[in-house]
Amino acid sequence: MASFPKVKSVALRTISTPLILSAVLVVLALVTVAYGSRPFNQTMIDIFVRVILVTGLYIFVGNSGVLSFGHIGFTCMGAYAAAWLTMPPMMKELSFPGLPDWLKALQLPYGPGAVLAGIFAGVFALIFGRILMRLSGIAASIATFAMLAMINTIYANWESVTSATNSVVGIPIVRTIWPYLIGAIAAVFIAWAHAISRHGLALRAARDEPTAALASGIDIPRVRLVAFTLSGAVVGLGGALMAHSIGVVTPDTFYLGLTFITLSMLVVGGIGTLTGAVMGVVLLSLLIQGLRWLERGVPVGESTFALPGGLQEILLGVVMIVILARRPSGLFAREFVWPARLGARRRNSSAATRNVPAGDA
Amino acid sequence: MRQLEADNISVAFAGLKALSEARLSVTPGHVTGLIGPNGAGKTTLVNVLTGFQAPTEGAVKLDGESLVGLAPHQVRRRGVARTFQGGRLFRELPVIDNLEVTGVGLGLSRAAAVAEAQAMLDWVGIAPLADRIAGTLPYTDERRVAIGRALMGRPGYILLDEPAAGMSAPEAAELAALIRRIATELNCGVLLIEHNVGLVLETCDHIVVLDSGAVIEDGPPEQIRASETVRHAYMGTAADSTLPVLEVMQ
Numbered sequence: 001m002a003s004f005p006k007v008k009s010v011a012l013r014t015i016s017t018p019l020i021l022s023a024v025l026v027v028l029a030l031v032t033v034a035y036g037s038r039p040f041n042q043t044m045i046d047i048f049v050r051v052i053l054v055t056g057l058y059i060f061v062g063n064s065g066v067l068s069f070g071h072i073g074f075t076c077m078g079a080y081a082a083a084w085l086t087m088p089p090m091m092k093e094l095s096f097p098g099l100p101d102w103l104k105a106l107q108l109p110y111g112p113g114a115v116l117a118g119i120f121a122g123v124f125a126l127i128f129g130r131i132l133m134r135l136s137g138i139a140a141s142i143a144t145f146a147m148l149a150m151i152n153t154i155y156a157n158w159e160s161v162t163s164a165t166n167s168v169v170g171i172p173i174v175r176t177i178w179p180y181l182i183g184a185i186a187a188v189f190i191a192w193a194h195a196i197s198r199h200g201l202a203l204r205a206a207r208d209e210p211t212a213a214l215a216s217g218i219d220i221p222r223v224r225l226v227a228f229t230l231s232g233a234v235v236g237l238g239g240a241l242m243a244h245s246i247g248v249v250t251p252d253t254f255y256l257g258l259t260f261i262t263l264s265m266l267v268v269g270g271i272g273t274l275t276g277a278v279m280g281v282v283l284l285s286l287l288i289q290g291l292r293w294l295e296r297g298v299p300v301g302e303s304t305f306a307l308p309g310g311l312q313e314i315l316l317g318v319v320m321i322v323i324l325a326r327r328p329s330g331l332f333a334r335e336f337v338w339p340a341r342l343g344a345r346r347r348n349s350s351a352a353t354r355n356v357p358a359g360d361a
Numbered sequence: 362m363r364q365l366e367a368d369n370i371s372v373a374f375a376g377l378k379a380l381s382e383a384r385l386s387v388t389p390g391h392v393t394g395l396i397g398p399n400g401a402g403k404t405t406l407v408n409v410l411t412g413f414q415a416p417t418e419g420a421v422k423l424d425g426e427s428l429v430g431l432a433p434h435q436v437r438r439r440g441v442a443r444t445f446q447g448g449r450l451f452r453e454l455p456v457i458d459n460l461e462v463t464g465v466g467l468g469l470s471r472a473a474a475v476a477e478a479q480a481m482l483d484w485v486g487i488a489p490l491a492d493r494i495a496g497t498l499p500y501t502d503e504r505r506v507a508i509g510r511a512l513m514g515r516p517g518y519i520l521l522d523e524p525a526a527g528m529s530a531p532e533a534a535e536l537a538a539l540i541r542r543i544a545t546e547l548n549c550g551v552l553l554i555e556h557n558v559g560l561v562l563e564t565c566d567h568i569v570v571l572d573s574g575a576v577i578e579d580g581p582p583e584q585i586r587a588s589e590t591v592r593h594a595y596m597g598t599a600a601d602s603t604l605p606v607l608e609v610m611q
Contacts, residue, residue, distance in 0.1 A: 010471055198465040198474070205451050205462040212449040214433035215411065215442070216510065217466030 010196045016338040018192040021278045022185045025051065028282070029181045041177060042245075047285045048180035049242045051278055053262050054269070055187040056234030058277035059194055060227045061266060065207035066136065068228075069259055070128075070144030071235045073151035074121040076254035078236030079243040080155065080162055081117035083171050086110050086244075091170035098160025110174055114183070114240035121236020122229050129228035133221040136210075148259065155251040165250060173247040183241050184278075187234050191274050199226045268323050270330025279332050284316075291315055363424050364388045365441060365518045365550055370409050370419035372402075372574075379405045380574040382419070387518055387550040392540060394565035395554045396585075398594060401571040403554045404446070407520050410552075411443045412436035423517075438467060442516035446523045448503040452496030456506050457482065459495050463513035477513060485509040485539065501532050505539070512543065518550040519543060525557050533557060537564045558595075562586060570594065 025048070032044040057071050084092070084099060085108045092104045108116070132143050155162045162168075174180075194200045203223040206213035213220060243249050269280015297306035307315075323331060365387045372380040380402045387393045395403050408414035410421055412433040421428040428436055437443075451459050457478050464474025482488045487505050490498065495506060504524050511519050521540070525533045537560055543549050555561045561568060561582075568585045570578040572594040578585055585591055 010475075196471075198469075198471050201458070201462060201471065202465050205454070205466075208451050208453055209449055211413075212445065212451065212510075213462070213466070214413070215437055215445070215449075216463040217434050217437040217468075217514075218462070219432075219434050 014192070014196055014335075014337075017274060017335045018188045020336040020338075021188050021275060024278070024282065025181060025184050025188075029177050032177055041175070043285075043289055045175075045177055045180050045245045047282060048177070048184040049238055049245055050262065050265065050281045050285060051184040052180075052187040052238035052241065053235050053258075054265050054277045054281045055184070055191050055274070056231045056238055057262055057266055058271075058274060059191050059231035059234060060224075061231075061263075062272050062274070062277065063195060063200055063203045063207065063227055064224050066224070067141045067263070068144040069141060069263070070147040070151075071231065072254050072259040072262065073148040074125055074232040075235045075239035075242065075258065076151055076155055076251060077124055078114075078117040078121040078239030079249045079254060080168075080239075081120040081236070082110070082113050082240035082243045083168050083249060085113035085116060086172050087168075087170045095163045095166075095168050095170065096161055098158075110172055110240075110244050111179065114179075114237055114244070117240035118233045118237030121239065122233025125232020125236075126225070126229040129225045129232070133224040133228060148255070152251050152255050155254075162251065165252070168249050169247065171243050171247050171249065174241075174244040180241055180245065183237060187238070188274065188278060190230065190234055191277070194227065194230055195274065199223050203227055264320060268320055268330055270332040272329065273332050273335050275334070275336045276330045276332040280330065283331065284320075287319060288312065288316060362388075363517075364422075365410065365552075366422040367406060367410060368420045368422055370406065370416045370421070372405055372409060372414060373417045378574050380409070380416075380571075383571065383574065383576050385552075385569045385576065385579070387520075387552045389517060389550045390544050390548045391566045392544045392551040392553055392564055394561035394568040394582075395552055395571065396556075396558055396561050396568060397571035397577075400573075402574040403571055404522060405574075406571070407443060407522055407552070407554060410436075410520060411441055434466065437516075440514075440517035441520070442511040442514075442518065443520040444504075444507045444511050444522055444524060446526065448507045450495040450498075450503060450506055450510070452494070454495055455491065456487070456493050456495055456498070457491040459506055460510050460513050463510050467514040469514075474513075481509050481512055485512070500527055504528075504536070508539065508543075512547070512549075515547060516549065518552070520552040520554070522554050523556060524553070525555055525560055533560050536560075540564055 028044060028047070032041055053075060057068065061068055084096065084103055085106060088107060089104055092099060128147055132140060132147065135143055156165050158164065202213065202218045205216065206218055206220045206223060210220060239254065265280040265284050266277055268284060270276020291307070291312040294307045295309060295312050297304045327333070367383055367385050369382045369384055370380050371378065371382055383402065383406055385393065385395065395406065397403055405414060409416050412428065412431050412435065416429065423439055423441060428439070451462060457475065460478035460481055461471065461474040464477050465471060469477065479491070482491055485505055485508060487502065487509060490502060490506065498506065508521065508524065525536050528536060540551055540553060541564060544551050553561060553565060562585065565582060568580065568582055569576055570585060570591050577594060578588045578591050
């Protein structure tokens with residue numbers, strides 16, 4: 001009698017989400033290349049870097065429900081690791097005299113450098129996570145914040161290895177958009193693969209009903225640690241690419257400002273979905289860009305219409321509050337899926353409703 | 362001898378004794394009932410048996426081996442499963458995923474967990490509910506899903522915390538039949554905590570009665586039915602039954 005509609009594997013059922021999101025990113029990249037203006041190119045690179053950061057943040061925050069204020073610390077580690085790995089040895093001698101000689105002599109291309117930087121950040125996420133993942137709720141969030149402050153303080157003071165608060169210059173700048181696109185798509189697929197893995201499923205169950213998750217045999221600190229490590233590695237990769245997109249890093253590039261903008265993008269987009277993470281970045285970034293453009297002034301007939309300076313931040317705050325007031329779970333509380341899939345789902349659930357035994361109502 | 366055993370368990374919360382030297386044992390293939398007035402310590406005992414509450418004194422033994430000090434997920438992995446009052450389903454997930462989560466928690470791959478979840482839904486008799494979102498289910502279905510979820514991985518023992526609460530008589534009878542099947546067909550040891558004393562008397566092979574944290578009677582249904590002590594615990598006036606608790610609190 002059992003007729004189970006669920007025949008396709010989890011991967012096949014859910015693959016449309018990362019594919020659609022990747023398509024959105026590819027279209028944005030193609031539009032950018034077609035336009036060809038340099039500032040627009042840089043804007044789009046910034047957006048792709050933030051997609052990597054926010055998607056990385058989503059892997060942990062979205063699935064575990066634990067808000068992390070500390071991830072930008074791993075971004076900082078990734079960025080500095082990229083600097084250590086890719087700068088010319090002579091520049092390293094100036095900025096980082098305390099590095100071991102083998103590392104000073106090494107000069108990797110930015111691609112392998114970024115991957116290694118991500119792994120480096122992931123290893124530290126694993127170490128920090130071993131301690132932090134035993135905590136829950138507000139205690140865990142505050143502890144991640146303390147971790148961010150620790151990392152920032154170390155990077156802002158370890159003169160011989162990080163150049164302290166001085167700007168580190170000489171990081172190879174990469175102006176073409178493709179590596180950032182590839183990084184963003186990779187982040188989306190890593191997040192998807194984690195979400196559909198047994199660890200992702202167990203973590204979301206633990207987020208929604210921790211007591212029942214324990215009674216289901218789930219080791220909650222462990223599944224959290226898996227997500228924390230992976231998400232630390234992804235935001236570390238984002239940090240490396242961010243360093244290559246701007247060419248200059250200081251510890252304060254990776255502190256409160258970046259922490260709050262990435263968290264805001266995740267929350268406004270939809271904290272519980274991959275779609276929310278990616279689209280939150282894209283929409284809020286475009287909004288910020290639009291407001292900046294208005295601030296600079298738009299010619300209207302013979303006069304120029306311009307917003308007063310600083311209004312951009314205020315308007316952005318207003319928009320975010322309005323969005324969250326109207327849709328507390330963010331703009332995209334549901335994942336993007338193929339339309340056909342939606343139809344199938346509706347049929348299944350109505351069939352199931354008809355089969356409910358009588359007398360339950 | 363294979364059994365899940367509570368050996369002289371005492372639990373004190375800030376001086377208030379929730380359990381004092383409670384003992385009971387659950388054996389494979391049998392249904393043991395645990396009854397007692399409100400506040401008798403029934404749920405506390407289940408929490409101790411499943412690792413959610415550490416005993417102040419005494420030991421929990423699974424086939425002779427102590428479980429004290431293990432985390433709840435470790436107890437579950439050793440084959441001691443439980444349900445909760447009120448279901449505690451993963452409300453956002455479809456029914457089948459609710460079962461799949463336990464399969465995954467026990468170390469199965471997702472594909473293997475889905476296969477077992479489907480077989481289990483079928484065995485419990487709720488296969489048509491597979492794709493329903495758990496949070497939209499009526500009360501009685503919620504209970505059956507919770508039982509199916511706890512049975513994933515064929516645990517040696519299952520502790521059911523008030524599974525019949527709020528059910529009508531025919532629904533409770535259907536549930537009783539399911540509970541008997543769990544014991545006989547799966548050779549699982551069942552501990553049934555219930556307010557519905559009639560259901561317990563009909564379903565259980567053996568019944569333990571708790572009052573104010575202590576076991577006051579222990580035996581087959583006929584013995585419990587005839588017991589003066591049990592009758593007194595249940596029928597005693599409200600003032601009588603609360604007196605001992607008040608003394609301890611002061």
